[in-house]
Amino acid sequence: MNNFTYSYPTKVYFGEKSAENNLPAELEKIGKNVMLAYGGGSIKKNGVYDELMNILKNAGKNVTEFSGIMSNPTYQKVQEGAELARQNNIDFILAVGGGSVIDCCKVISAQAKISEDLWTFETEKHGSPNEFIPMGAIVTAFGTGAEMNNGAVITHEEKKIKGALWGAFYDFAILDPVYTMTMPLKQVISGAFDSLSHCMETYMGTPREVNLSDEINEACQRNIIRNLRATLKNPQDISARSELVWAAAMAENGMLKIGKITDFQAHMLEHQLGAYTDCNHGEGLAVIHPVLYRHMLPDAEKQFARLAVNVWGISPDGKSVTELANAFISALSEFIKEIGLPTKFSEMGIPETTDFKAIADSTVLTGGCCKKFTKEELFAVLKECAN
Ligand code: NZQ
Ligand code: ZN
Numbered sequence: 001m002n003n004f005t006y007s008y009p010t011k012v013y014f015g016e017k018s019a020e021n022n023l024p025a026e027l028e029k030i031g032k033n034v035m036l037a038y039g040g041g042s043i044k045k046n047g048v049y050d051e052l053m054n055i056l057k058n059a060g061k062n063v064t065e066f067s068g069i070m071s072n073p074t075y076q077k078v079q080e081g082a083e084l085a086r087q088n089n090i091d092f093i094l095a096v097g098g099g100s101v102i103d104c105c106k107v108i109s110a111q112a113k114i115s116e117d118l119w120t121f122e123t124e125k126h127g128s129p130n131e132f133i134p135m136g137a138i139v140t141a142f143g144t145g146a147e148m149n150n151g152a153v154i155t156h157e158e159k160k161i162k163g164a165l166w167g168a169f170y171d172f173a174i175l176d177p178v179y180t181m182t183m184p185l186k187q188v189i190s191g192a193f194d195s196l197s198h199c200m201e202t203y204m205g206t207p208r209e210v211n212l213s214d215e216i217n218e219a220c221q222r223n224i225i226r227n228l229r230a231t232l233k234n235p236q237d238i239s240a241r242s243e244l245v246w247a248a249a250m251a252e253n254g255m256l257k258i259g260k261i262t263d264f265q266a267h268m269l270e271h272q273l274g275a276y277t278d279c280n281h282g283e284g285l286a287v288i289h290p291v292l293y294r295h296m297l298p299d300a301e302k303q304f305a306r307l308a309v310n311v312w313g314i315s316p317d318g319k320s321v322t323e324l325a326n327a328f329i330s331a332l333s334e335f336i337k338e339i340g341l342p343t344k345f346s347e348m349g350i351p352e353t354t355d356f357k358a359i360a361d362s363t364v365l366t367g368g369c370c371k372k373f374t375k376e377e378l379f380a381v382l383k384e385c386a387n
Contacts, residue, residue: 134171139245144281150166160362190281195247199221201264277350283342300370
């Protein structure tokens with residue numbers, strides 16, 4: 001176990017009617033000018049917008065709307081939001097959506113407070129913003145767990161980088177599983193797979209010997225697999241959905257990472273794939289994971305074998321560690337097919353002519369992965385994913 005410090009700044013309200021029951025009291029603590037930030041309009045179709053607007057109006061807030069935050073939010077969109085926040089003296093940002101809206105607002109909250117370009121400030125000058133517009137998150141699409149951390153994944157279109165910027169933690173997050181019931185099934189599946197990926201990427205970090213975080217992590221993975229299967233049988237199963245929503249948050253609230261350095265090499269590769277193709281995050285991960293793990297196999301046998309037994313329920317009887325490790329990768333690959341996620345980039349509409357070399361070359365190599373990948377090997381991984 002590595003040394004660690006643990007504290008958590010985000011208050012979570014979980015469950016049905018959490019906004020109705022808790023948002024009014026939260027709004028009493030904040031200033032008058034609220035930015036209501038959302039995506040392409042799903043919240044207008046499913047009634048969430050009307051419900052929140054009523055609560056905001058009843059609380060006497062001046063509401064400035066910031067809409068059209070796209071999946072894989074761009075740095076340009078961040079700048080628009082920051083400008084709007086400055087012009088309207090925004091006191092508080094209420095982000096309503098999935099990971100894209102929630103991430104975009106983290107960076108708006110920081111950029112609105114400094115005149116300097118935040119990308120340059122953070123990535124080139126290695127500065128850390130220390131002033132933010134406070135925020136609350138209302139989760140309508142689960143999966144990323146973005147509501148529970150202060151990292152934001154933003155696409156800088158000119159630089160062709162989808163990278164992490166650091167913003168503020170949300171003061172509170174409202175997780176009402178009912179709000180997620182209108183998510184397209186495709187997004188439910190890719191979101192749940194993203195959560196599973198977060199667990200695996202954390203599990204594969206260092207140190208390698210199992211600790212308490214890993215054992216909680218195994219339970220999270222079993223929970224996601226079981227409840228995604230239940231959801232596919234009955235997409236209206238609110239109990240399965242509730243589990244998935246909380247598992248997504250658990251995977252990214254720091255608890256599983258305690259005492260560990262995480263891996264996240266699959267994520268780094270997928271993010272750059274996203275920078276070049278604007279693809280769906282969970283789908284990109286589904287294609288990359290098994291291929292990357294086959295490359296990691298000789299260095300990761302022990303952990304893979306543990307996952308085979310403790311997560312996928314494969315009997316260890318008569319099997320070597322290598323056989324179990326292979327069985328884990330097969331089980332994961334089969335699961336990806338079973339839940340209908342793509343297994344090749346071509347199934348995602350990503351053409352073979354994509355500049356995979358540039359994607360590999362611009363991918364961050366992570367420190368926690370048990371295999372030290374080179375850019376050449378990541379290029380080979382991408383080529384295997386393509387066809
Ligand atoms: O834009 P609207 O119209 O709202 O539609 C969205 C969007 O099209 C729709 N949606 C959301 N809630 C809905 C709904 N449709 C119907 N009913 C609802 N209740 O879902 C679509 C996808 O939303 P998006 O927010 O893009 O998806 P997701 O939550 O998967 O977020 C993806 C982004 O998060 C980043 C990804 O890279 C990507 O940019 N990530 C953020 C992380 C973090 N900060 O911790 C970790 C992740 O690894 C990930 O990288
Ligand atoms: Zn992810």
